[in-house]
Amino acid sequence: xxxxxxxxxxxxxxxxxxxxxxxxxxxxxxxxxxxxxxxxxxxxxxxxxxxxxxxxxxxxxxxxxxxxxxxxxxxxxxxxxxxxxxxxxxxxxxxxxxxxxxxxxxxxxxxxxxxxxxxxxxxxxxxxxxxxxxxxxxxxxxxxxxxxxxxxxxxxxxxxxxxxxxxxxxxxxxxxxxxxxxxxxxxxxxxxxxxxxxxxxxxxxxxxxxxxxxxxxxxxxxxxxxxxxxxxxxxxxxxxxxxxxxxxxxxxxxxxxxxxxxxxxxxxxxxxxxxxxxxxxxxxxxxxxxxxxxxxxxxxxxxxxxxxxxxxxxxxxxxxxxxxxxxxxxxxxxxxxxxxxxxxxxxxxxxxxxxxxxxxxxxxxxxxxxxxxxxxxxxxxxxxxxxxxxxxxxxxxxxxxxxxxxxxxxxxxxxxxxxxxxxxxxxxxxxxxxxxxxxxxxxxxxxxxxxxxxxxxxxxxxxxxxxxxxxxxxxxxxxxxxxxxxxxxxxxxxxxxxxxxxxxxxxxxxxxxxxxxxxxxxxxxxxxxxxxxxxxxxxxxxxxxxxxxxxxxxxxxxxxxxxxxxxxxxxxxxxxxxxxxxxxxxxxxxxxxxxxxxxxxxxxxxxxxxxxxxxxxxxxxxxxxxxxxxxxxxxxxxxxxxxxxxxxxxxxxxxxxxxxxxxxxxxxxxxxxxxxxxxxxxxxxxxxxxxxxxxxxxxxxxxxxxxxxxxxxxxxxxxxxxxxxx
Numbered sequence: 246x247x248x249x250x251x252x253x254x255x256x257x258x259x260x261x262x263x264x265x266x267x268x269x270x271x272x273x274x275x276x277x278x279x280x281x282x283x284x285x286x287x288x289x290x291x292x293x294x295x296x297x298x299x300x301x302x303x304x305x306x307x308x309x310x311x312x313x314x315x316x317x318x319x320x321x322x323x324x325x326x327x328x329x330x331x332x333x334x335x336x337x338x339x340x341x342x343x344x345x346x347x348x349x350x351x352x353x354x355x356x357x358x359x360x361x362x363x364x365x366x367x368x369x370x371x372x373x374x375x376x377x378x379x380x381x382x383x384x385x386x387x388x389x390x391x392x393x394x395x396x397x398x399x400x401x402x403x404x405x406x407x408x409x410x411x412x413x414x415x416x417x418x419x420x421x422x423x424x425x426x427x428x429x430x431x432x433x434x435x436x437x438x439x440x441x442x443x444x445x446x447x448x449x450x451x452x453x454x455x456x457x458x459x460x461x462x463x464x465x466x467x468x469x470x471x472x473x474x475x476x477x478x479x480x481x482x483x484x485x486x487x488x489x490x491x492x493x494x495x496x497x498x499x500x501x502x503x504x505x506x507x508x509x510x511x512x513x514x515x516x517x518x519x520x521x522x523x524x525x526x527x528x529x530x531x532x533x534x535x536x537x538x539x540x541x542x543x544x545x546x547x548x549x550x551x552x553x554x555x556x557x558x559x560x561x562x563x564x565x566x567x568x569x570x571x572x573x574x575x576x577x578x579x580x581x582x583x584x585x586x587x588x589x590x591x592x593x594x595x596x597x598x599x600x601x602x603x604x605x606x607x608x609x610x611x612x613x614x615x616x617x618x619x620x621x622x623x624x625x626x627x628x629x630x631x632x633x634x635x636x637x638x639x640x641x642x643x644x645x646x647x648x649x650x651x652x653x654x655x656x657x658x659x660x661x662x663x664x665x666x667x668x669x670x671x672x673x674x675x676x677x678x679x680x681x682x683x684x685x686x687x688x689x690x691x692x693x694x695x696x697x698x699x700x701x702x703x704x705x706x707x708x709x710x711x712x713x714x715x716x717x718x719x720x721x722x723x724x725x726x727x728x729x730x731x732x733x734x735x736x737x738x739x740x741x742x743x744x745x746x747x748x749x750x751x752x753x754x755x756x757x758x759x760x761x762x763x764x765x766x767x768x769x770x771x772x773x774x775x776x777x778x779x780x781x782x783x784x785x786x787x788x789x790x791x792x793x794x795x796x797x798x799x800x801x802x803x804x805x806x807x808x809x810x811x812x813x814x815x816x817x818x819x820x821x822x823x824x825x826x827x828x829x830x831x832x833x834x835x836x837x838x839x840x841x842x843x844x845x846x847x848x849x850x851x852x853x854x855x856x857x858x859x860x861x862x863x864x865x866x867x868x869x870x871x872x873x874x875x876x877x878x879x880x881x882x883x884x885x886x887x888x889x890x891x892x893x894x895x896x897x898x899x900x901x902x903x904x905x906x907x908x909x910x911x912x913x914x915x916x917x918x919x920x921x922x923x924x925x926x927x928x929x930x931x932x933x934x935x936x937x938x939x940x941x942x943x944x945x946x947x948x949x950x951x952x953x954x955x956x957x958x959x960x961x962x963x964x965x966x967x968x969x970x971x
Contacts, residue, residue, distance in 0.1 A: 269395035270310035339428030341380035349373035381424030426943035456487035497528030505894035610932035652907030655852030661812035840866035
């Protein structure tokens with residue numbers, strides 16, 4: 246078997262009952278291995294055996310059996326087959342029904358004033374009501390018939406029963422009103438979902454459509470799609486950068502907020518990477534494209550978000566399962582609404598027919614109330630809005646299940662090096678023990694460190710240059726692997742290395758030895774510096790905590806989350822970092838398997854536990870965590886692939902924002918579910934007491950759908966995560 250995947254655009258796919266239609270239409274089709282649905286974007290993903298069926302035939306089959314115009318995404322020939330009726334039929338039928346209903350109402354209320362006999366006005370009113378029913382039915386009745394043929398019940402069938410039942414009872418005006426209002430409801434739902442769709446797309450499609458390509462020293466405007474690897478591109482001050490690449494000429498500040506969520510521009514010059522969709526600051530630059538727009542980071546982010554939209558959060562799956570038995574349950578309630586009062590009256594010996602007709606009318610209202618669309622659409626709109634809003638703010642979430650899971654976390658575990666700390670050694674203390682001053686100690690150490698490749702030596706040299714110290718040249722340089730180095734500066738022999746190296750070389754005097762022993766009680770690594778006349782002093786280097794880490798940890802505690810640091814470092818260093826940052830718990834000297842056990846223990850003791858790391862290291866622990874969160878995805882392609890959530894900037898500040906955002910999304914979903922069910926229950930109770938009629942039920946459903954969509958779209962307007970933490 247050759248398994249393939251294809252994406253289809255299905256017009257009108259924005260509610261769960263269209264999903265049921267598709268399942269019914271494709272039931273028994275050979276070669277189909279799995280179906281996935283993105284209701285917000287109207288997309289269906291099909292896994293199929295390409296030796297058995299091809300996408301074009303599958304699209305034609307679905308269009309024929311379901312009436313939903315289906316086309317293969319990316320194939321213009323397939324997409325061009327959509328008929329006018331498929332695109333505009335619902336709106337046209339609704340407008341026609343509305344016009345006919347309006348004429349009927351005018352004749353009913355003003356017919357006699359216009360000089361028509363009362364009987365003629367009533368007949369004409371019923372005629373136009375019938376036209377309204379027929380116009381609304383042009384769209385509704387064929388769909389209901391296809392559903393019945395497949396042996397299912399859905400909202401199309403229930404609305405058809407309600408309309409025909411009202412007409413049979415002689416309630417022509419109510420039947421026509423329901424036919425019109427149901428069309429309005431479907432149209433408004435489609436428009437509201439389309440608005441959500443456009444809002445989401447605007448957040449993701451941020452790269453400019455054109456670029457200025459430099460050819461033979463002159464610039465020409467070309468579509469971004471035409472750029473390839475190696476092209477020279479001119480980007481003027483204030484313009485969007487059209488393609489990923491490296492700066493070859495010029496210096497500027499780049500606003501990367503669209504990708505990383507960073508609130509301030511970052512300095513960029515020759516050799517530095519820049520990304521499509523970010524905004525060039527005050528300087529004109531030239532860059533060399535690193536690939537096509539399809540390979541750009543923003544394209545990968547958009548693909549990840551679209552893939553996440555096609556998946557469904559657990560709460561969304563639960564709602565879909567509820568919707569499957571919700572409609573049959575309402576049908577049973579409608580039948581009981583008729584049967585119980587009728588049987589009761591029959592048992593008492595009173596006339597049955599009048600009671601039967603009265604309760605049939607109420608049962609029809611119950612059928613109208615049964616539309617589950619507001620309930621079902623409440624969740625995916627909120628989830629997709631949450632995913633898109635997070636992506637726009639530099640937080641890439643791989644799916645609705647992870648968006649939901651973050652909101653349910655009870656604890657967060659952190660890797661130490663590179664996550665809570667900067668991941669590189671920095672000079673934190675310089676101590677002179679002889680006649681030379683601290684600057685002389687740093688000057689000698691930087692000269693020797695600059696010649697070698699050791700990370701500590703390079704850090705010392707970098708620190709000296711940051712202080713604008715003139716670093717001399719070292720001659721006769723010799724590295725002693727694992728210990729240190731030696732060399733001559735101005736004809737004087739110097740040594741740089743560990744305490745052990747200085748001891749073995751016979752250069753460590755007793756008082757200097759005691760000083761180094763005391764220094765080693767502190768966190769970090771000590772590097773000793775000696776000359777021909779004796780010890781000069783030592784330099785202590787340590788991996789500094791991230792500037793924002795302590796505030797982030799404190800904010801997570803304020804949100805009710807436990808924090809734990811998991812590290813392979815020694816207990817002394819781990820305890821020092823944990824105490825400085827206020828981390829609630831720390832575990833040191835852990836191997837990868839130990840970190841997995843620690844995650845499992847925390848989950849068992851405290852509830853779902855997430856893990857924050859760099860997306861590459863500590864893979865077992867990240868896999869064991871309920872949610873794995875990678876830091877610095879803008880510089881790590883692996884992070885985009887391995888983690889459930891990626892903080893695109895090299896910054897922890899979006900983490901508390903992510904927790905609040907996830908919790909807000911869950912609250913939004915619960916609010917929408919409560920609104921959808923609560924309003925229907927109120928109308929149901931009013932119907933059973935004879936207060937609500939069918940058109941009121943349809944209006945309630947329309948209003949509920951619009952309310953839950955508008956409520957969910959509020960998630961697109963959230964605060965800047967980098968400003969959430971002081």
